Amino acid sequence: MNNDIGSSFAINLCILVTIAYLANLGYKYVLVVASGKIKYAVSLLLIFFSAYASMYFGFQLGEDVIFDLRFVPLIIAALSYRKPYTLVFVGVGIGLCRLLFGLNAASMAGCTNIIVLGVVAALLKWWFIRHRTGYIVQAAIFIVVINAINQLDVSLLGVIPFNFYIVHIAPGTLLMGVVLSTGFVFMFRDFQLERRRNQELKETNTLMMRQTEELHKAKIVLEERAKQLMLASQYKSEFLANMSHELRTPLNSIINLAQLISESGSSRESEPGKQTDNETVLYSEIIYKSGQELLQLINDILDLSKVEAGRLEIAAEEISICEIPDLVYLPFELLARRKGLKFEVHRDERLPKTIYTDGQRVQQILRNLLSNAFKFTSQGEVSLTMRKSEQSDLVQGEWIVFEVKDTGIGISEDKHHSIFEAFQQADGTISRKYGGTGLGLSISRDLARLLGGFIRMESKLGLGSTFSLFLPLK
Structure with a gap:
């Protein structure tokens, strides 16, 4: 007899798996756009239909007694629904399905049994919610408790003699019920996880499409x-x-x-x-x-x-390097004597005689750098050195370097970047004490870029400054 019951339980499990698979397809392609209430109602109908199918294909012992896996849909409901009272409703609904197979003592006992199981499942769910229990623990407890109470109710409320049921039927049905319900629960869990992944993927795609659209609109606005x-x-x-x-x-x-x-x-x-x-x-x-x-x-x-x-034009031509010191020395030599400063110009003999650049703009840059050097130097010296680039300069290729060095007030490190911005000076008191608008270095930097070079600065507060103009020799 246990073999017949086992075969019936296996058929029940196959039916439940088929229903679950069809329900998963229906949710993916039909119910995915439905409202929450419709999904809730359809899921309850599937629970009741699964229980009814289990009873319909169950093992019939005599005319009234039916052995099946009707409690498995209740376990699935207990793991799926959040509200405990829903499980009581599920137990009542499955119990009423049992009465559809005839009103007799066995059907009344079966109806009462499943309602009791619904109440027990609701109480367990309430306890799990309060203690925030994980899915695996919930599933294990539901499977063991529901199967155990089901066997106890059938033995006490059923029409089969207690001793006969406990000795000959209960051991086999309890073991098969636990094993089969465990397999179905975790199979159903895979369906749930896949559905959740698909839902999350869909939501992610929707979010990405929305963000892409917003980025496109923002791009248009920014442009x-x-x-x-x-x-x-x-x-x-x-x-x-x-x-x-x-x-x-x-x-x-x-x-x-x-x-x-x-x-x-x-x-x-x-x-x-x-x-x-x-x-x-x-x-x-x-x-x-x-x-x-x-x-x-x-x-x-x-x-x-x-x-x-973008309207400043560079008139590049071949100019003599020897003329540059004379052109910049004379205007500042008188200023150096007036302030009592030493002013020297040095030229590296290794430099070529001529370079190809805009001589007027080179002189403008050097005048700006020398003007700043004399402005912020009250004692000591100012020097202009023209040399070829070296390995210590950390630049590739051949460059001519114009170094303007002074022993003036220097610049703090946190101001090294800002002084090259237009209308910026190292300190607000600089403009009041020394005058100027802060345009010289900004213009010099831009002119150096137009000439294919750059300006590098080394300075420490109170220790003077060195501004180096790098221009390509070739």
Whole structure:
């Protein structure tokens, strides 16, 4: 008889696996877009149908007694649903399915048994929720407890004599029930995990598509803003270039008139019998000096705007290296004597006689670097050294290096990067004490790039600075 019951249990398991597989396909291709309530209702109907199919194909002992795996759908429900009261409802529903096979003592006992199992499953679920028990532990406890109580209920409530059932039937059905329900539970778990993975993959794909769409929209917005900023920058640069050009014309006239007044006053003093207004000469000299400073500022702004607008042209030609020291030495030699500084120019004899570059822009860079060196040096010396690059410079190829070295105030390391930005100086007090706008190094850096080179700086606060202009020899 146990062999017949075992065969019936195996058939029950095959039926349950088939239903579970079909349910998985239905969920994947049909119910995946359904609402949560519809999925909940359909899942309950599948539980009841699985239990009914188990009883329909169960082993019938006599006319009334049926041995089957109807409690396995209850175990699956206990592991799937979160609410304990749902398990009581499942137990009642499966119990009513048992009554569909006839109203008799055996069917009433079977109905009562499965309802009791539903209540027990609900109590266990409530306990698991409170103690946050893992899936494996829950599955093991549900399988053992449900199978054990099922055997106990059948032996006490069923129509088969207690002693006969305990001795001849219960050992085989309990073992087969535990083994088969365990196999089905973990098989169903694989279905659940696959469904969850598919759902997570779908959600991930949806999220990635949404993010891709948002990134595309953001890219369009950024491109539009970049165009607007570029256009605004172009308008600004063109405005500065035009304004600088327009301002230079009247300013040159003011400077020339101030110079004429100053020279006229000086000549009147030298002529016997003629007097001049000393204040007029002094004021004219102030106007002349201020005009020169303003003209230099306008020229810097003009150069900066041309660089930003991409309109600064480089006129490369072959220039003599020997002429460069003379061109930059004379303007600063008088300033060095006035400040009591030592000023020297050194040239490496290994340098070639000529280089191919824009001589005017090279002189402009060197004048800016030397002007800063003299401005921030009150004692000591300033030097300009022209040499070929060496291995210690860590550069590849052949370069000519113009080193401007001073013994001035130096620059702290945290300001090394910012001083090359337009309108930036190492300290806010620098502008008030020494003057200047902070455009010289920014323009020099941009000009060096246009000439194919770069500027490197070494400086420590209080120990002076060294600015090196690297230009390619070839």
